[in-house]
Amino acid sequence: MKRLGLVGLLLVLAAFLMVPPAFAASTPQLIIGAIYVGSVNDYGYNRSFHDALTEVAKNLPGIKLLEAENVPESADAEPVMENMIQQGAKLIFPTSFGHQEPAFNVSKRHPAVYFYHAGGWMQSANFGNYFGNTQTAWYPMGVAAGKMTKSNKLGFVIGIPIGFAVGNVNAFELGARSVNPKVQTIVVVTGGWSDKAKEAAAANALVDQGCDVVAMHVDSPATVIQTVEARGAMSIGFQSIEARVLAPKGWITGLGFTWASFFTDVAKSVIAGTFKAQSVHQGLEKGGMVAVAPFGASVPTNVRKLVTDSVASVANGFNPFTGPITDNTGVVQIKAGESWGGDKMGDFSWYVDGVVGKVK
Amino acid sequence: MTTSLFVGVFAGAILSGTSLLYATLGETIVERGGIVNLGLEGVLLVGASVGFAVTVATKSAWLGVAAAAIGGGLTNLLFGWLVIVRKANQLASGLAIMFFGVGASALIGGPYVGAVIAGLPKWRPSFLAALSWVKPTTLFNYDILVWCVVPIAVLVWWILFQTRWGLALRAAGESPTAVFASGRNPAVFQLQGLLVGGVLGGLGGAHLSLSLTLTWAEGMTAGRGFIAIALVIFSKWHPIRAIAGALIFGGAEALQLQLQARGAEISPFLLDMIPYVLTLLVLLAWGGAGRLAAPASLGRTFYGSE
Numbered sequence: 001m002k003r004l005g006l007v008g009l010l011l012v013l014a015a016f017l018m019v020p021p022a023f024a025a026s027t028p029q030l031i032i033g034a035i036y037v038g039s040v041n042d043y044g045y046n047r048s049f050h051d052a053l054t055e056v057a058k059n060l061p062g063i064k065l066l067e068a069e070n071v072p073e074s075a076d077a078e079p080v081m082e083n084m085i086q087q088g089a090k091l092i093f094p095t096s097f098g099h100q101e102p103a104f105n106v107s108k109r110h111p112a113v114y115f116y117h118a119g120g121w122m123q124s125a126n127f128g129n130y131f132g133n134t135q136t137a138w139y140p141m142g143v144a145a146g147k148m149t150k151s152n153k154l155g156f157v158i159g160i161p162i163g164f165a166v167g168n169v170n171a172f173e174l175g176a177r178s179v180n181p182k183v184q185t186i187v188v189v190t191g192g193w194s195d196k197a198k199e200a201a202a203a204n205a206l207v208d209q210g211c212d213v214v215a216m217h218v219d220s221p222a223t224v225i226q227t228v229e230a231r232g233a234m235s236i237g238f239q240s241i242e243a244r245v246l247a248p249k250g251w252i253t254g255l256g257f258t259w260a261s262f263f264t265d266v267a268k269s270v271i272a273g274t275f276k277a278q279s280v281h282q283g284l285e286k287g288g289m290v291a292v293a294p295f296g297a298s299v300p301t302n303v304r305k306l307v308t309d310s311v312a313s314v315a316n317g318f319n320p321f322t323g324p325i326t327d328n329t330g331v332v333q334i335k336a337g338e339s340w341g342g343d344k345m346g347d348f349s350w351y352v353d354g355v356v357g358k359v360k
Numbered sequence: 361m362t363t364s365l366f367v368g369v370f371a372g373a374i375l376s377g378t379s380l381l382y383a384t385l386g387e388t389i390v391e392r393g394g395i396v397n398l399g400l401e402g403v404l405l406v407g408a409s410v411g412f413a414v415t416v417a418t419k420s421a422w423l424g425v426a427a428a429a430i431g432g433g434l435t436n437l438l439f440g441w442l443v444i445v446r447k448a449n450q451l452a453s454g455l456a457i458m459f460f461g462v463g464a465s466a467l468i469g470g471p472y473v474g475a476v477i478a479g480l481p482k483w484r485p486s487f488l489a490a491l492s493w494v495k496p497t498t499l500f501n502y503d504i505l506v507w508c509v510v511p512i513a514v515l516v517w518w519i520l521f522q523t524r525w526g527l528a529l530r531a532a533g534e535s536p537t538a539v540f541a542s543g544r545n546p547a548v549f550q551l552q553g554l555l556v557g558g559v560l561g562g563l564g565g566a567h568l569s570l571s572l573t574l575t576w577a578e579g580m581t582a583g584r585g586f587i588a589i590a591l592v593i594f595s596k597w598h599p600i601r602a603i604a605g606a607l608i609f610g611g612a613e614a615l616q617l618q619l620q621a622r623g624a625e626i627s628p629f630l631l632d633m634i635p636y637v638l639t640l641l642v643l644l645a646w647g648g649a650g651r652l653a654a655p656a657s658l659g660r661t662f663y664g665s666e
Contacts, residue, residue: 196580205372
């Protein structure tokens with residue numbers, strides 16, 4: 001159903017892309033192409049990449065950006081990238097999970113063009129992958145929520161309970177419990193990453209249940225944050241740290257992706273001719289891929305300090321998923337002395353003790 | 361302070377049901393004239409996107425609502441031109457209009473994704489706000505589209521069943537030949553019905569983007585247009601029964617989210633099926649009875665005026 005609209009948009013985009021550059025006087029030293037699955041104005045995932053590339057263009061001289069929005073996660077993405085390459089793009093960032101295979105196909109045809117794909121696993125001499133470790137980063141968010149809540153009930157709206165989203169919820173509850181042993185996190189699943197009306201209803205249901213802090217893992221946090229704000233509850237954002245403008249009263253803090261420093265390094269390596277395709281995963285560490293948003297005005301100094309300390313400890317390697325950890329049915333899932341990290345982050349099929357909800 | 365399940369579901373039913381009811385009322389008028397518009401989903405999307413775009417551009421949600429109504433009306437007139445003037449197949453044209461709406465709304469709304477709007481102002485009568493069980497909920501704190509939707513349903517009933525125009529429209533839906541023989545052109549009534557129906561569909565879309573979610577996202581109606589078409593059958597083409605239908609379906613959606621928020625030990629995937637299982641049950645219960653209530657010439661192309 002979405003396809004025809006996208007094809008129409010693509011045609012329009014393609015028409016724009018085929019117009020020759022108006023001022024070819026100063027030749028850029030590197031042309032970077034980026035494709036997004038949605039719009040870059042979503043205060044969410046796509047926006048985070050656009051912001052990062054804008055920063056790269058500011059950091060390095062002579063960078064030219066070619067960006068295409070609403071690029072489908074199918075073979076239709078290939079001509080968009082081919083077109084960018086014809087315009088001289090030497091570095092391409094396919095940013096959605098489903099762009100992986102089309103981008104990999106294009107990379108095989110153009111060995112001298114370099115690719116870095118977000119969230120996948122495929123790799124070759126000119127094709128690398130990267131992503132942010134959000135799970136551990138949700139722990140300090142839980143600390144913030146656990147301190148700010150008065151009802152000891154936190155809400156979490158998630159689109160689909162995939163392992164990564166469940167891991168985010170788990171770290172959130174573990175962080176909240178670390179400062180407030182009575183706190184619960186109630187999960188509501190909407191069944192899709194972008195069903196706005198259900199997101200509004202889910203947020204309302206959580207506030208109805210007495211949740212006074214609501215977090216979310218959906219494509220764009222805008223609807224949940226604004227619904228919660230209108231009900232007079234507080235929110236913790238996700239995907240883009242710019243989302244704070246949506247909740248002038250209830251904003252606590254949030255997590256966003258920050259790719260700028262990684263992208264800058266990659267761009268430099270392409271310019272210097274030292275590009276190396278790797279699999280890069282970073283979290284809250286300085287210059288890493290996940291960053292904490294500024295605090296809202298209502299967050300007191302002592303809470304800010306606790307959260308900042310927690311961010312620092314996670315950045316220095318503290319792993320919240322260190323046993324013993326029991327799930328919410330009483331089964332020990334991570335034994336004492338063991339810990340889950342890296343590849344295991346997508347494997348969560350259970351909620352930690354204190355989370356109200358069922359994965360399956 | 362927690363609210364009871366009943367209050368939570370009822371409050372949620374009204375919020376989710378409003379856009380459904382507008383869409384259902386619009387489709388009821390159209391189908392009473394003998395036309396099936398499967399493109400309702402597209403009409404809702406056009407309403408939601410045009411309303412949002414105009415609200416961002418003019419900073420006035422009122423102008424946004426007006427633009428959504430016009431956008432919905434024009435989309436339905438385009439459909440009318442296809443199926444009444446050009447006499448194209450109604451089902452195929454409806455699907456074409458649905459795809460057209462998906463694409464056009466993506467194009468219209470694209471530049472406005474992520475824009476922040478104030479939305480339609482909400483108003484709660486002070487004597488209701490004073491009630492302790494109302495205060496912490498969303499109950500009775502509504503924008504004009506919610507407050508007006510039930511009066512509009514009554515108005516639609518009155519127009520369809522108590523006015524000469526309504527009689528002519530229904531006659532066109534039962535037997536266009538008879539209308540034609542009486543010296544009137546059924547196509548005129550059908551086009552007028554489509555215009556009014558499109559305006560109502562546009563308002564339904566506007567409620568989604570300008571009040572409920574305060575955002576525009578591609579395909580944000582998520583199938584509500586099709587649920588509304590099912591609701592027309594559920595309500596047996598009657599605008600007053602449509603109120604109950606919209607509340608029940610809005611309530612089914614709210615129920616599954618409220619149950620999750622209450623920690624019901626049921627799989628979220630099973631809960632997600634509640635509205636659709638309900639649809640199946642209703643169709644089972646209604647069985648062949650629905651057929652009797654359907655306008656006799658529903659979906660048929662009228663060639664008589666040539």
